[in-house]
Amino acid sequence: MFRRCLMRRTPMPSNPYQVLGVTPDMPFEQIRATYHQLTQRYHPDKSEGDGAKFREINAAYRQLRSQYRNTQENAERAAMRGEKGGPSASEAFWNERNSRLRAEHERLRRKEQQEQEMRDRMRPRKSPMSEMMGFLNGYEIGLSILTVVVVLVYGVERYHTVQMMLREKRERIRRMDEELPPPMPMKVDPELQGRYNERPEKEALERDAHRIVEESRYRRKTQRKFEDFREFLFVQDPDGATERRVTFSRFSYQYLTESEIPKKCPILKHINSERKHEGYDSIQRELGEALEATPWVSPDAGYAGRLVAQGLGCVAANAPGTSKWTFIEYVDETKGKKNAQPMCLAAILNHRFEQIGMCQRVIISGKENLKPELAKQREEDLQSGVLRKRKLVQGGTLKVKDLSIPLQQMKL
Numbered sequence: 001m002f003r004r005c006l007m008r009r010t011p012m013p014s015n016p017y018q019v020l021g022v023t024p025d026m027p028f029e030q031i032r033a034t035y036h037q038l039t040q041r042y043h044p045d046k047s048e049g050d051g052a053k054f055r056e057i058n059a060a061y062r063q064l065r066s067q068y069r070n071t072q073e074n075a076e077r078a079a080m081r082g083e084k085g086g087p088s089a090s091e092a093f094w095n096e097r098n099s100r101l102r103a104e105h106e107r108l109r110r111k112e113q114q115e116q117e118m119r120d121r122m123r124p125r126k127s128p129m130s131e132m133m134g135f136l137n138g139y140e141i142g143l144s145i146l147t148v149v150v151v152l153v154y155g156v157e158r159y160h161t162v163q164m165m166l167r168e169k170r171e172r173i174r175r176m177d178e179e180l181p182p183p184m185p186m187k188v189d190p191e192l193q194g195r196y197n198e199r200p201e202k203e204a205l206e207r208d209a210h211r212i213v214e215e216s217r218y219r220r221k222t223q224r225k226f227e228d229f230r231e232f233l234f235v236q237d238p239d240g241a242t243e244r245r246v247t248f249s250r251f252s253y254q255y256l257t258e259s260e261i262p263k264k265c266p267i268l269k270h271i272n273s274e275r276k277h278e279g280y281d282s283i284q285r286e287l288g289e290a291l292e293a294t295p296w297v298s299p300d301a302g303y304a305g306r307l308v309a310q311g312l313g314c315v316a317a318n319a320p321g322t323s324k325w326t327f328i329e330y331v332d333e334t335k336g337k338k339n340a341q342p343m344c345l346a347a348i349l350n351h352r353f354e355q356i357g358m359c360q361r362v363i364i365s366g367k368e369n370l371k372p373e374l375a376k377q378r379e380e381d382l383q384s385g386v387l388r389k390r391k392l393v394q395g396g397t398l399k400v401k402d403l404s405i406p407l408q409q410m411k412l
Helices: 002-009 016-020 028-042 051-084 089-122 128-136 139-177 190-195 202-222 229-236 258-264 281-293 299-311 372-384
Strands: 246-252 267-271 325-332 343-350 358-366
Touching: 016 028, 016 051, 028 051, 229 246, 229 299, 258 343, 267 281, 281 299, 281 343, 299 325, 299 343, 299 358, 299 372
Parallel strands: 267 343, 325 358
Antiparallel strands: 246 358, 325 343
């Protein structure tokens, strides 16, 4: 590219031999060596360099090199003509014609290059940004920048929306765990605000707070499953969760005398877990109401029995569908744990297992002071005559054979 620029702008010297300091009879190899020496001496990057002299030397050398190459080509053509006997008239005509065409083409090319250089000098310089905008015509890059901005704004808005939803979800879960009412909205309708300007009564506030707590408990009770009865009691009966104990055991039905079960258990229910509409869910509510409505000797027995009946449907490990017999028993520890004996409140027979099956006992403990309102209501009923002592129900104690004896050694 640099050499082409030199060819366009540097005029040909009148006598190239004088410029290079050589004679016409000197070999071309020596002329080339002299040219290299002069270019190294007058190069513009050297301390003694001269740009004008350097361009003049390059122009003189190119002229001599062109003459040398033409001489070589003419010698080769002459040699070839000597071998073939000389060119014909047609070949001489076409050679002359082609030479004129090449010369004309070269003249037109140089003229076009000079005009282009003139236009480049007259054209004002543009910045890289303006050149880029001109190349893209301004529309494509503007559309691209607008698209990037829209995508960024949408992404930021979605990110903040998701973060806000996650914070609200975590707050709802925390309030459910702590049995708190759900958070109120930040903005209140002015019409509703004007309608309820007067402060409600204290009883109404307490009633609403109690209703909210009960609804929250009901949602938690009906929308989750529990791993064991301990976790179940902490949700269903938080006031007595630390005082009550729930124990259960599983053994073969052969360790019991099945004919004595109806005599020991006042409430007997039947299910069939193989049939869709005869499972434990079909009798759970009825069983809970029956346990709570029965006038037991211990006032707390009905409430504790209803808790166990509800827990059998929420605790998968104690589901009645996997056992032939399921017993709900209660231990009254009001007078101490030493002499307290479990009494059977209810028994559930699963007809899915006829000749084989397991039994599970779920025993829950309690005291009268855990539910003082029930004990107070019992005393009032006895004093008023609504309930008599001989009408109180006390379940029997199930006699279970020694579980340490293997079945093979028992006389069944």
